[in-house]
Amino acid sequence: MPFFVRHVAIAAALTLAGAGTLASAAQPDAALLSAAQAAQPKVVQSLKEMVSIESGSANARGLAQMASYTEKRLQALGAKVERLPVTKGPGTMVKATFTGTGKRRVMLIAHLDTVYPENTLATQPIREEGNRLYGPGIADDKGGIAVILHSLEILKQQGWRDYAQITVLFNPDEEVGSVGSAETIATLAAQHDVVLSCEPTAAKDVVKAEALLLGASGTATATMQVQGRASHAGAAPERGRNALLELAHQLQQTRDAATLVPGSQLNWTQAQAGTVRNQIPESAVAYGDVRTTAAGAAEKLKVALQDKVKSSQLVPDTHTTVTMEEGRPPFVADARGRALARRAQEIYAELDGRTLALAEGTGGATDASFAARSGKPAVVESFGLAGFGYHARDEYIELDSIVPRLYLMTRILQDIGRN
Numbered sequence: 001m002p003f004f005v006r007h008v009a010i011a012a013a014l015t016l017a018g019a020g021t022l023a024s025a026a027q028p029d030a031a032l033l034s035a036a037q038a039a040q041p042k043v044v045q046s047l048k049e050m051v052s053i054e055s056g057s058a059n060a061r062g063l064a065q066m067a068s069y070t071e072k073r074l075q076a077l078g079a080k081v082e083r084l085p086v087t088k089g090p091g092t093m094v095k096a097t098f099t100g101t102g103k104r105r106v107m108l109i110a111h112l113d114t115v116y117p118e119n120t121l122a123t124q125p126i127r128e129e130g131n132r133l134y135g136p137g138i139a140d141d142k143g144g145i146a147v148i149l150h151s152l153e154i155l156k157q158q159g160w161r162d163y164a165q166i167t168v169l170f171n172p173d174e175e176v177g178s179v180g181s182a183e184t185i186a187t188l189a190a191q192h193d194v195v196l197s198c199e200p201t202a203a204k205d206v207v208k209a210e211a212l213l214l215g216a217s218g219t220a221t222a223t224m225q226v227q228g229r230a231s232h233a234g235a236a237p238e239r240g241r242n243a244l245l246e247l248a249h250q251l252q253q254t255r256d257a258a259t260l261v262p263g264s265q266l267n268w269t270q271a272q273a274g275t276v277r278n279q280i281p282e283s284a285v286a287y288g289d290v291r292t293t294a295a296g297a298a299e300k301l302k303v304a305l306q307d308k309v310k311s312s313q314l315v316p317d318t319h320t321t322v323t324m325e326e327g328r329p330p331f332v333a334d335a336r337g338r339a340l341a342r343r344a345q346e347i348y349a350e351l352d353g354r355t356l357a358l359a360e361g362t363g364g365a366t367d368a369s370f371a372a373r374s375g376k377p378a379v380v381e382s383f384g385l386a387g388f389g390y391h392a393r394d395e396y397i398e399l400d401s402i403v404p405r406l407y408l409m410t411r412i413l414q415d416i417g418r419n
């Protein structure tokens with residue numbers, strides 16, 4: 001999950017949703033809780049095994065090792081396991097199907113790749129220090145994979161089969177936009193009632209309480225292209241049509257265009273023009289970072305930009321076009337997702353009143369966006385382990401989040417099955 005402001009967003013949300021006045025907490029499910037406690041050392045072992053496989057998004061060998069590691073684990077749990085190809089980039093998806101005797105169809109997602117280049121382990125080895133277990137990718141997202149594998153193991157031991165189908169999908173390209181797996185995630189998710197996405201939650205050392213995530217910005221890239229006419233800058237500048245000047249004008253007049261489109265944000269961040277100093281530049285291009293919090297906002301922003309561009313021109317005979325390439329759509333949990341998240345708060349409260357915050361949004365991006373795109377399943381994000389330092393240095397998980405997270409996942413799956 002590529003994000004940086006997420007922790008701020010969660011911290012802000014804490015005051016709104018954090019220490020809500022929950023009704024007096026019910027007793028925990030003793031069988032699930034003791035199974036979660038018994039599983040903790042095995043989770044630590046799985047984390048160490050997975051972190052020792054370096055699987056940066058460009059590391060084909062590491063991604064293949066992660067695919068076969070998770071494939072074997074899922075087979076041992078009794079799943080039918082398939083590899084699904086990605087349409088772009090290295091690695092394969094791993095899809096596991098469990099068929100039960102109940103009514104609900106649930107999908108669990110996490111990702112195999114990390115942001116780290118090969119040999120990061122050499123300078124940031126796996127190490128345990130107090131409540132922290134360190135390692136590159138341990139929170140984002142090997143902790144999420146561990147929650148899925150060990151929760152399903154606990155439920156198997158309990159003989160739980162109260163589901164029509166549980167589908168697990170691990171993709172190898174989340175950290176590079178899930179370009180090659182997005183359509184598979186969206187299509188499969190639409191065939192399920194519920195999708196639980198297992199990205200990490202920020203460590204409580206940093207944000208005071210663990211959280212679930214109910215929203216994330218969509219992303220897009222706006223491209224503005226100006227076509228002018230080249231000419232000798234010294235001998236015949238008047239014959240040229242300066243694309244750079246026109247681009248500068250168009251950037252100025254479109255800089256506030258996103259204010260016209262609710263749920264959109266635009267910042268022009270990159271530009272290129274000209275090749276040599278002594279030529280009037282024939283073409284110029286700028287790229288804008290677009291974030292959206294409403295469905296369809298990127299398309300509306302494109303139209304608003306195109307209208308603005310037509311409204312005035314600085315350099316005659318130039319031609320300006322605006323295009324929009326959409327990345328992840330915005331993720332906004334619906335009423336069913338919110339109800340599930342409130343139920344998760346009750347489940348957490350069973351653990352000596354442990355607090356679970358509900359974070360409304362993040363400037364980062366998540367595959368929950370693709371899972372929710374069809375509007376068919378209820379989707380909630382951040383069922384992974386609590387940690388910090390992802391996409392940075394010295395990434396870690398908090399060991400004392402393992403039991404609560406296993407308890408939450410197993411108990412909420414049982415609840416979904418019953419309902």
Ligand SMILES: [Zn+2]
Binds near residue numbers: 002199200
């Ligand atoms: Zn992630």
